[in-house]
Amino acid sequence: MLGKTGVLIVNLGTPDTPNVPDVKKYLREFLMDGRVIDIPYANRWLLINLIIAPFRSPKSAKVYKELWTEKGSPLKIYGEANEKQLQEALGNDYVVKLAMRYQNPSIEKGLKELQLMGLSKIIVVPFFPQYASASTGSVYEEVMRIIGQWQIIPQLKFVNYFYNHPKFIKAFADNGRKYLDKGNYDYVVFSYHGLPERQMTKADCTGNTCKLGSCCDTIHAFNQHCYRASCYETTRLLVKELGLKEGTYTTSFQSRLGKEPWIQPYTDHVVKELAQKGVKRVLAYSPAFVADCLETTIEVAEEYREMFEEHGGEHWQLVESLNDSAPWIDLLTDLVKEQEH
Known part of the structure; x- marks a missing residue:
């Protein structure tokens, strides 16, 4: 050995x-x-x-x-x-x-x-x-x-981490392309697992970098390990790979627990708002998960679909995770x- x-x-x-x-x-x-x-x-x-x-x-x-x-x-x-x-x-x-x-x-x-x-x-x-x-x-x-x-x-x-690895981005993008190529989707939702806001500010060793806002617009030395910043960067990389137009996608966060503030916007709020605004067909990504599980198969694929349809939406499709591909x-x-x- x-x-x-x-x-x-x-x-x-x-x-x-x-x-x-x-x-x-x-x-x-x-x-x-x-x-x-x-x-x-x-x-x-x-x-x-x-x-x-x-x-x-x-x-x-x-x-x-x-x-x-x-x-x-x-x-x-x-x-x-x-x-x-x-x-x-x-x-x-x-x-x-x-x-x-x-x-x-x-x-x-x-x-x-x-x-x-x-x-x-x-x-x-x-x-x-x-x-x-x-x-x-x-x-x-x-x-x-x-x-x-x-x-x-x-x-x-x-x-x-590997959210910015070219092969990670391409693999997730390719999983969604087969839906985008076949269906006329109005919008793409990139939903990530949520975390309490306090965990973002606690992780800021400088004490003044994390503002839970535009500080996540780019990745730099002081936010390279920030979960929120990494999620937004994942979305930007996927959007570029997929060639999505501005105004046709959003980043949101799911699975919150308790009453204190978690990272926003919340996916369940986004789902309702999109349907109420007249969006009919949505493709949903969960790029924080490499294997489909309760949070993707049940929460995103089923619960959000039901919520979307209840508020006027017509079609909600989950992009599968990388699984055993x-x-x-x-x-x-x-x-x-x-x-x-």
């Missing part, structure tokens, strides 16, 4: 089953992460264990049952396929392991398997195109917590090999 490189690919996670106890277990682990809900531990514990997990688990379990397939959770199915595909693409000089930040297969299990192979280098690839403390940052923290306990620490490299594996291969330099 001398000279081989370990590759840990990591996605967010999924319950083991769509049953209430497993969904509750998943929600508790996920939401108790201090990078996800960044409030004092005692307050977070009370909020999650006494309010959110008990009351939200039954509702979430119903949605997960809609999403579930005979083979299990789509997110895990795609992850397992990616593990096999990437291993084949990289060849015998690499060992690829799949992990989830929350639940199974765990990061700890994946790293332990790599540790026992005597590898000299480990490359960690979080499956999050845009960096955020609550996603990529959390993966980093967990990996370092585990490896920090090892007596022998191998060379460790992380893929920080050849362009995604090609991109992953590049991301890994770029870390070898």
